[in-house]
Amino acid sequence: MSTTVTTTTDSTAASFAVSAARSAQLEAQIAERPADFRVLTGDRPTGALHLGHYFGTLANRVRLQRAGVDVFVVIPDYQVITDRDSVGQLSRNVDELLLDYLAAGIDPDTATVFTHSAVPALNQLMLPFLSLVTAAELRRNPTVKAEAEATGERAMSGLLLTYPVHQAADILFCHGNLVPVGRDQLPHVETARLIARRFNERYAGGEVVFAEPDALLTGASVLLGIDGAKMSKSRGNAIELRSTEDETAALIRRAKTDAHRTITYDPVGRPEVASLLLTASMCTGADPVDVADSIGDRGAGALKVLVTEAVNEYFRPLRRRRSDLAGDPGYLRAVLARGNARANEIADDTLGHVRRVMDMTY
Template sequence: MTTLETIDTHADASYAASVARSDTIHRLIDDPHAPGREKLRVLTGDRPTGPLHIGHLFATLKSRVAIQDKGIDTFILVADYQVITDRDRPGDLRAATLGQIADYLAAGIDPGRSTIFAHSAVPAIGQLMLPFLSLVTDGELRRNPTVKDELDATDGRPLSGLLLTYPVHQAADILSVHGTVVPVGRDQLPHVEQTRAIARRFNQRYAGGEEYFRTPDALLTQVPVLPGLDGRKMSTSRGNGIALGMTADETATRIRKARTDSERVISYDPDHRPEVSSMLRTTGLFTGETPETIVDRIGDGGAARLKDALTTAVNDGLAVHRKRRAELVADPAYLEDVLHQGNSRAAELADRTLTDVQQRLGMSY
């Protein structure tokens, strides 16, 4: 039977090795009797930069609920400090954070089984960054593909120290609560590999070879990225997404205004008809149909019929979520209580980790 001990913690950082480790973790999660399963702790989260949209629902929220429901200890981070890695003003973080928590709960996250906490409420995470920064080089950080991508997206803005050390901050998030599993897409693998390197180096340099930090593994997501209505990556700032908190009328308006093309006969062709193809895929995610089945159903009904089908699928599919979300948003005191309880548990674990780290550094005064 596969156990965590069969995973080679010193395997190279190749994608194939990451896939192999991820497959092992998937099997452990799915097997309630697997030895070592009780040691799994998932750490995942989102930056509160704007409303969560249907891309989040299918790419992350549903899988988090599934992992939680299988009895895996799950920590969900509201990464508020990370909002300012690439922007001058954080916006209304309180509103964004409470809205994010409302979507978590409406999607099925249970605060009795999952720990929801905010970055800024756990000071030990920031303190852990200091020794972790001693374990990485400037070159490693600058070569991180995600840091490069984020920098490119800032349109020539100077690289901030926070953005440069973003991977170390994420390592502190994960290791502060001794997370062992991090659900990510392939583009986020370099961050997990950096965390793995930091864990190994700490153990070797400061813990005398003791495995104080277990090297976390990436749990590669199996849901493809859901493109926006225009075929590009779904983003609130681009106006091409459908927020989970939108009303049915707002959803209908957003879809009705979305660009398609002039061809009346609908076809699934992601390369040449990205907007139409994205709408077909999104409709299918809600209805359970393949794009080709929807094409057959719409026929030569054109963009109008396709948009009607998409609007119905989204509004029907989100009806329960939106009802529950509206109830939660109407009770901000409850959302704050959920966050305070999660903050307390995360801070307790992180404080203990910081104490252990300081002891190994000889800094217990």
């Protein structure tokens, strides 16, 4: 058994190394020819975004957009019910996501923000795509496995099992060729590549209807929530982008640290303290070691004051923009309507091509 585990670990490490090298090449190509790339990314509308989302994905989307990459942002409302029995306050959550996107710098004049449910042709692609993967392949997907385990006694829904195929449809309908992901999301991109390849081979006679998308690895570190676990909407341990300065201060005061008075940056031995230092580093641009040295033996209290000031200073312009945008719900709906219209136009063209190569035009 140890041999099998070692072999699997080595294989995973090798695969990650290949993806990292490819990502470095892609970054160089983006710098030279950004118009060659179309990005697909998005977030489930289950609540407002937090600092982990911002530094992990959102800031990178804005960076790519400003570099000249064509950015598509899906709000996958259908995916809300992959692992829950009700949609909750879905319309409100969609608005909250849209506010976060726009306040962070997503420009609706160049980016395309749309919802799953508003693009029927995208979802119709699920049918041929589902024929290209086996149930065993889907069950091996790490996200499907993790989500199934997290639901406890709840039976896995068909929607959850086919979650990777939904993501493949999101990417391929608009011919996205670049997907920004963390290391744990690489299998989803591999599923999209597999579906693209099999579709071309089985249904299109070798014609490249769908190019195989590339993963663009993000190097952002994971921020911990105030309880010491990974920052998460569902755990209620996150500092949201929409939080007020007083709310931010109250949350950071409750953040878990340790008993050592001297502040040091030690991600392995002192993960909670290190996460706070990293948060300050991301907001100020200073090295986390230097941030720790500036506090010295003044303890966790001084660290939390510094982090609070850094977060509130960094996010003050974003929060101001967000507040202004929240006062104009008509503008938000207009942005979404425009994004949905563009997504529908592209999805209809893609589905039409798919139907032609599959001899389904009647």
